[in-house]
Structures are given as structure tokens and as C-alpha cells.
Amino acid sequence: MSIQEKILCSKSHEYLLDNEDGTYTIGLTEYAVKQLGDIVFVELPEVGAEFKKGESFAAIESVKAASEIYMPISGTIKEINDAVVDNPETLNEDVYEKGWLVKIESKAPQSEFADLLEYEDYKEEVE
Numbered sequence: 491m492s493i494q495e496k497i498l499c500s501k502s503h504e505y506l507l508d509n510e511d512g513t514y515t516i517g518l519t520e521y522a523v524k525q526l527g528d529i530v531f532v533e534l535p536e537v538g539a540e541f542k543k544g545e546s547f548a549a550i551e552s553v554k555a556a557s558e559i560y561m562p563i564s565g566t567i568k569e570i571n572d573a574v575v576d577n578p579e580t581l582n583e584d585v586y587e588k589g590w591l592v593k594i595e596s597k598a599p600q601s602e603f604a605d606l607l608e609y610e611d612y613k614e615e616v617e
Contacts, residue, residue, distance in 0.1 A: 493586045498603065499612035500562040505586075506606060509593070513568055517590040518550070518559065518581065521616045526552035529578040534570040534591060541565065541594075543602045548591055550581070563602045565594030 497505040503522030507515040523529065531551040541547045541561040548559035570592050574580050581589040607615065 494609045497586075497609050498562070498606035499609060500560065500606055501615075502560045503616075504560060504562045505609075506562045507590075512597075513593050513595050514563065514565065515590045515593050516562060517585055519612070519616075520585050521613075522557075523581050523585050523589075526550065526557060527554040528552055529581045532574050532578045532581070532591070534575055535567050537567050537570060539567045541567070543598065550578075559591065561594075562606060563594075563596050563598040565596030565598065567592050568595050569593040 493507065497507045499505050499519055503519045503525075505517050505519050507517075509515060529550060529552050531549075533549040535541070535547050539547070542564045543561055545561050546558040547561045547567075550557050550559060571590050574589055574591060583589070
């Protein structure tokens with residue numbers, strides 16, 4: 491099963507992968523990265539920071555634009571992907587395996603997942 495079959499996507503182009511241990515991996519969808527173009531800068535939050543669903547938690551700059559990244563569900567930052575901060579172009583190469591942004595711990599209620607789309611539905615919406 492590919493990672494795309496397991497992720498949920500937000501309308502603001504973040505993806506959420508359930509790690510099945512109370513944590514979730516969050517990143518940008520391939521579509522969002524293609525729209526941004528060559529990524530040149532990534533700013534991620536500190537481990538331990540807490541965010542509510544919809545709050546901006548990261549910033550990304552590309553040769554075309556600067557963009558805020560929004561939390562798809564509420565949670566606490568458990569891990570950040572330093573490799574993406576050090577080498578932002580990793581996002582252009584592999585958004586799902588190497589280009590994830592943060593891992594969070596979350597006890598978000600089911601209602602926070604209601605507006606997230608399965609990857610196939612998301613893909614249809616953006617194409």
C-alpha cells in the first residue's frame with residue numbers, strides 16, 4: 491500500500507498520515523509543492539509547541555512565493571524534519587518519504603477530521 495492510499499489531505503494542501511501510535515506525520519501534498527516550484531527555505535516550529543487545527547505552524551518559501559502551512563488537526567510537535575530545514579529542495583524531490591515536515595502527538599476529536607479528504611478525493615478536487 492502506497493503512502494498516498496493512507497493519507498488524508500486538507501483543502502489548504504497539507505497531508506496527514508496516521509502513524510497508528512497516537513502520532514501523525516504532517517507534510518505538504520505533491521500538488522502544493524508543484525504549485526510552489528523550487529523550495530528555497532523552510533521554517534518549522536520548536537518541538538513541544540502546541541497548535542490548534544487551522545493555525546499556521548510553518549513557513550515555506552519558493553522561487554515563486556512564500557506560503558504559510560496550516561495544522562490539519564490540533565496537536566503537539568513531537569519531532570521536526572531537520573533534513574528539510576537544512577535542504578529545502580528535499581521537498582521537491584520526495585514530499586512523502588523524505589519531505590515530511592513535522593510529527594505531532596494528537597488527541598484531536600473525530601470532528602477535526604471531518605473536512606479532511608482521502609487522497610483520491612483530494613486529487614480529483616485539485617485536478
